[in-house]
Amino acid sequence: MKVDSLSSFLPQMNTESSKRDKTLEKIASAQQLNMEDSASRLLASMMQSDLSGMSEGVSNATDGISMMQIADGTISSLSDQTQILNDLSVRYNNAALSDSQKQSLKSEFSRTVESMQQSIDNASFNGKGLFGNNTTFSLGNSTVSSSIPELSPSSLSIENQDTIMAYRDSLTQAGSDVGSTTNSLISASYTLLDQISAVSAAKSQIADTDIAKATSDFQQSNLKLDIAQITMAHQSNMLQQNVTRLLG
Numbered sequence: 001m002k003v004d005s006l007s008s009f010l011p012q013m014n015t016e017s018s019k020r021d022k023t024l025e026k027i028a029s030a031q032q033l034n035m036e037d038s039a040s041r042l043l044a045s046m047m048q049s050d051l052s053g054m055s056e057g058v059s060n061a062t063d064g065i066s067m068m069q070i071a072d073g074t075i076s077s078l079s080d081q082t083q084i085l086n087d088l089s090v091r092y093n094n095a096a097l098s099d100s101q102k103q104s105l106k107s108e109f110s111r112t113v114e115s116m117q118q119s120i121d122n123a124s125f126n127g128k129g130l131f132g133n134n135t136t137f138s139l140g141n142s143t144v145s146s147s148i149p150e151l152s153p154s155s156l157s158i159e160n161q162d163t164i165m166a167y168r169d170s171l172t173q174a175g176s177d178v179g180s181t182t183n184s185l186i187s188a189s190y191t192l193l194d195q196i197s198a199v200s201a202a203k204s205q206i207a208d209t210d211i212a213k214a215t216s217d218f219q220q221s222n223l224k225l226d227i228a229q230i231t232m233a234h235q236s237n238m239l240q241q242n243v244t245r246l247l248g
Contacts, residue, residue, distance in 0.1 A: 047199050054192050054199070057140035061189040064137040064144065067125040068182040071148055074123040074130070075175045078151065081116050082168050085109060085153075089161045109158040116153045139188045146181040149174055 091097070092105045123130045132150035136143050151174060156163050 047202065051196060051199055053140045054196050057138065057142075058189055058192045058196070060137050061139055061144075061185045061192065063125070064135075064146070064185045065182055065189075067130060067135070068146070068178050068185065070123055070125055071130045071178050072175065072182070074119050075151075075171055075178065077119055078116055078153075079168065079171050079175070081112055081119075082153075082164060082171060084112055085156060085158070086161065086164045086168070088112070089158050089164055092158045093161070106158055113153045113156055120151060120153075137185065139185075140192060142188060144181060144184045144188060146178070148178065 088105050088109045092102055092109070097105075120131045121129070131148050134145065134147045136145045149170065151167075151170060153167060156167055
């Protein structure tokens, strides 16, 4: 018998040892804290409930982002029209203008204000007006709140440019608040998506592990490993006896 014949069992032993260790990891992950199969199913069910809640949170965040985009677009339009109002006010307060010219500027000013109010009234999401309302978005374990003022332009006056400047400042603040809310919703969405990915992976690992089969595989790997070790030890003993006889 050749001495190197013993090494022929090493690849098989390494393979079975690796298979046994991986199977043991699967069993351990599915039976942490000595969980029974029913407990594993309950845990998987609880994880599914968490996943459903987080998925709804992502949906709510997406709706919130859409609402904020509509509000932001409206505020941007109002800001452009406010600039028009300011230009009209500057021209109106020109002492060289005639009464008819001033009346024409007033009419244009009024039409612009009416258009701005219509934009505010039409800014809605699922039938809910966005301006002059407080909204709270439920995102599972957290919430994001938004408060958008009415921003009615009805008090603006062509004779008083200060009212227009103050309104412009209100638009700037409202736009900043809308942007901040949008960023919070986007950040929350990313966090929820990361959590969904992690919980889904954990649920899959638990729910997809067949404990009975995994246990059987573990026992078979152990048995094959034992046989290989016994055979290797037997051949080693035979080799030693042959060497002893030769050295006689």
